[in-house]
Amino acid sequence: MAVRLFEARHHAVLYQKYRFSPSENLQSLIFSYLEEKKVDPIRLAVDVGCGSGQSTRILAAHFEKVVGTDISEAQIEAAKQAASFPNVSYHVCPAEELPFEDGSVDFITAFAAAHWFDMPRFMKEVDRVLRPHGCVALSTYTTDFSMHYKDCSERLTEIFTETRDLLLEYADEKIKLVFAEYKEVFESVPCQDKRRVTQILDKIPMSVSGVIGLFQSFSMYQAFLRSDPEAAKSLLQKTEQRFLDTMGVCSNETQVEIRKRSVCVLDCKGRRMENPAMTQ
Ligand SMILES: C[S@@+](CC[C@H](N)C(=O)[O-])C[C@H]1O[C@@H](n2cnc3c(N)ncnc32)[C@H](O)[C@@H]1O
Numbered sequence: 249m250a251v252r253l254f255e256a257r258h259h260a261v262l263y264q265k266y267r268f269s270p271s272e273n274l275q276s277l278i279f280s281y282l283e284e285k286k287v288d289p290i291r292l293a294v295d296v297g298c299g300s301g302q303s304t305r306i307l308a309a310h311f312e313k314v315v316g317t318d319i320s321e322a323q324i325e326a327a328k329q330a331a332s333f334p335n336v337s338y339h340v341c342p343a344e345e346l347p348f349e350d351g352s353v354d355f356i357t358a359f360a361a362a363h364w365f366d367m368p369r370f371m372k373e374v375d376r377v378l379r380p381h382g383c384v385a386l387s388t389y390t391t392d393f394s395m396h397y398k399d400c401s402e403r404l405t406e407i408f409t410e411t412r413d414l415l416l417e418y419a420d421e422k423i424k425l426v427f428a429e430y431k432e433v434f435e436s437v438p439c440q441d442k443r444r445v446t447q448i449l450d451k452i453p454m455s456v457s458g459v460i461g462l463f464q465s466f467s468m469y470q471a472f473l474r475s476d477p478e479a480a481k482s483l484l485q486k487t488e489q490r491f492l493d494t495m496g497v498c499s500n501e502t503q504v505e506i507r508k509r510s511v512c513v514l515d516c517k518g519r520r521m522e523n524p525a526m527t528q
Contacts, residue, residue, distance in 0.1 A: 259470050260300055260326035266461035269302040270359050270387065271450035274510045278385045279310060281443075282355065285516045287383050292353050294377070296343045296370075297361025301327030301336075308333035311355065317341050344369035348377040355383050362386040362513075363425035367436045375438065378517045386433055387448075387512035388426050395459065395491075396451075396505040403494050404504065411463060411487045418471035429511045439515045448510040457500040460488050 270278075282290070291312045295304040298316030300323055307314045316338045318324050324338045341347055343358070343365040356374055358365070374384055391412065395404040416423075425432055434444040454462070463469050463484055473480040488500055495502060 257322045260322040262465040266465045274448050281514050293355040294353050296358045299323045303359035308336050346373050346377050351379045353377045357385045360388045363422045380518045383516045385514050390509045394507045397495050400494050407490045415468040419468040434513045437515045442515040444513050446511045452506045455501045456491050
């Protein structure tokens with residue numbers, strides 16, 4: 249069954265402001281896979297669960313046409329309002345019912361979204377709309393973020409992890425798929441030429457207030473906020489103060505570095521496994 253946790257307009261705004269685009273390393277993994285699989289012509293790419301469009305826009309330079317789809321009207325509204333490209337459009341629809349003809353799509357992506365879908369129904373839909381030898385890439389970032397600033401990185405990472413762990417109480421069951429680093433998502437991909445790459449690392453500079461905004465954008469924080477607004481706000485206020493005290497600074501605009509890891513499941517419809525060693 250589809251889980252709908254991204255419907256509120258304020259959540260979509262937080263998403264647009266604080267969520268990062270897929271990293272350079274993740275992008276280069278995906279585009280080299282497409283090159284290797286010779287996805288040509290590269291007419292139509294569909295980014296399913298596109299949220300506010302960060303993940304959709306990175307496809308614009310590589311395809312004639314890119315469509316971002318999402319079940320949340322608020323997210324699609326935020327996506328439409330952001331600066332974009334003429335070949336990118338957006339559509340409200342469930343991942344399990346994509347509005348494309350059979351065999352008409354060259355490439356399907358879902359960034360930080362596939363774990364929310366009804367996987368068996370979604371994979372059936374992927375199989376229907378992908379053309380033969382079309383590809384799919386389902387990725388997410390893992391939960392082991394670290395936070396870096398001068399010589400207090402270890403302590404900052406501990407504080408970050410403590411806050412994340414407190415929020416986990418409000419996490420939907422589906423987050424387990426992320427904790428399992430998409431092993432089940434990998435298993436649900438039916439084709440034979442599939443890969444699961446787990447060591448896609450990247451570093452993101454952001455301000456301390458950006459880190460707090462990132463927490464606010466998590467669906468588990470939004471669930472906490474609905475259940476106990478005062479406690480939720482207080483947790484993030486305290487977290488921010490603990491970061492600043494540890495760093496010995498006053499301004500929440502002080503820059504830190506977040507290091508994170510992504511995993512990506514890749515597949516190409518109708519291809520036989522050519523290089524099983526690539527699966528990690
Ligand atoms: C964590 S956000 C990821 C957004 C974006 N891809 C990114 O990289 O930032 C997950 C998105 O999946 C969408 N979503 C969840 N279940 C869905 C479903 N069954 N069909 C389509 N979209 C869905 C949510 O509305 C949300 O916008």
